Every structure is written in C-alpha cells, then in structure tokens.
Amino acid sequence: MAPAPTSTYSSITLSVNGDKHTLTVDHRTTLLDALRERLDLTGTKKGCDQGQCGACTVLLDGRRTVACLQLAVAAEGRAITTIEGLAEGEQLHPAQQAFLDLDGYQCGYCTPGQICSAVAMIEEHAAGWPSAVTDDVRPEAGPPPLTADEIRERMSGNLCRCGAYVSIVQAVARAAAVRAETTATAHTTHTTMTTQTQGAA
Numbered sequence: 001m002a003p004a005p006t007s008t009y010s011s012i013t014l015s016v017n018g019d020k021h022t023l024t025v026d027h028r029t030t031l032l033d034a035l036r037e038r039l040d041l042t043g044t045k046k047g048c049d050q051g052q053c054g055a056c057t058v059l060l061d062g063r064r065t066v067a068c069l070q071l072a073v074a075a076e077g078r079a080i081t082t083i084e085g086l087a088e089g090e091q092l093h094p095a096q097q098a099f100l101d102l103d104g105y106q107c108g109y110c111t112p113g114q115i116c117s118a119v120a121m122i123e124e125h126a127a128g129w130p131s132a133v134t135d136d137v138r139p140e141a142g143p144p145p146l147t148a149d150e151i152r153e154r155m156s157g158n159l160c161r162c163g164a165y166v167s168i169v170q171a172v173a174r175a176a177a178v179r180a181e182t183t184a185t186a187h188t189t190h191t192t193m194t195t196q197t198q199g200a201a
C-alpha cells in the first residue's frame with residue numbers, strides 16, 4: 001500500500017502518455033523508478049542509473065531527458081512520453097518502424113532509449129539546433145545536412161553495448177527522412193487548401 005504523504009513523501013500526479021496517474025512517492029524517487037516500479041511502464045530501461053548510458057531516455061514536454069536523473073516530484077505538470085506512448089494504436093511511430101526495418105538493435109535493451117532520443121533529436125535538428133560537428137552554426141544557415149557524423153554526435157548520449165551503431169544511424173536517418181517527407185506533404189496540402197479557399201472567396 002502506498003504510504004501517506006509526510007514531510008518526506010508527497011502525493012503527485014504524473015501525466016504519462018496522455019494518462020494521469022496519482023501516486024505517493026518518496027521525494028528521492030527518480031522518474032525512472034516511478035515509471036518502472038510504480039506504474040509498470042517497464043519499456044524505459046535502467047542501465048547505469050547515473051546519467052551516462054541513455055537507456056532511460058524519455059521525453060518531457062517533447063524534450064529528451066534521462067529519467068534516472070529526474071526526480072518524479074519534479075516531473076509533475078510536465079507531459080511525459082515513454083516508449084509505450086509513441087505508437088498510435090497499431091501504427092508504430094516512424095522511428096520505431098525504422099529501427100525494426102533496419103535492424104537498429106541486437107539485444108534491444110538500449111532500444112527504447114535510442115528511439116525516444118531519436119524522436120526528440122530529429123525535432124531538434126529540424127528546428128535548426130547545431131551540434132558539436134555542425135560546420136556553419138549561424139541561425140540563418142538553417143539545419144545542417146543530417147549526415148552520419150551529425151547523427152552520431154547528436155545520439156552520442158545513448159550507448160549501445162551490442163555495438164549496433166551502424167544500423168542505429170541508418171534507422172535515425174530513415175526516421176528523419178520520413179518526418180521531412182510528412183512535413184513537406186502537410187505543407188503542400190495546407191498551401192493547396194489555402195489557395196482553393198482564397199480562390200473561392
């Protein structure tokens with residue numbers, strides 16, 4: 001049974017994958033332990049438990065973070081997305097599909113973290129964030145080409161002890177290409193509809 005709130009325990013409500021969960025936690029409980037031990041969301045993995053391997057990567061308000069270094073109480077009020085929340089029903093997220101199609105894993109232990117990290121990384125890149133290997137970091141230069149070096153650098157916080165890096169890089173590149181294609185199609189559709197609407201006015 002969950003302990004009652006005291007000076008060292010608090011009742012918090014976490015929003016995970018669109019669902020709200022109210023639980024009482026020790027203030028020292030990490031978000032990783034709350035997800036795995038209290039909410040049974042075991043897709044998020046514990047590797048090093050000290051912020052070095054990336055296995056526990058989740059999204060907080062769309063930004064990637066390592067859940068082992070976040071306190072659960074500090075995640076209240078944020079939108080938490082775990083690997084369990086990426087698919088839309090039976091439809092896998094493009095990053096999940098790319099990892100599957102291109103064998104971006106061996107044992108699979110690092111894979112949930114790799115995929116969550118990739119999802120946010122692709123958005124960071126599309127928003128024009130430079131990395132340590134970006135040649136032209138001027139904002140007006142826009143996003144650099146998403147080369148293998150860029151992907152490796154941007155994904156360097158996610159370790160894979162199986163060494164599946166070659167396939168992981170390919171899978172991330174595929175997911176980024178799908179995202180770019182989807183965005184371009186949505187833009188074309190929006191432009192066409194706007195033109196038609198204006199023409200009809």
Ligand code: FES
Pocket residue numbers: 045046047048049050051052053054055056057066067068069
């Ligand atoms: S378990 Fe969190 S970074 Fe390794």
Ligand code: FES
Pocket residue numbers: 104105106107108109110111159160161162163164
């Ligand atoms: S697939 Fe085994 S640790 Fe990455």
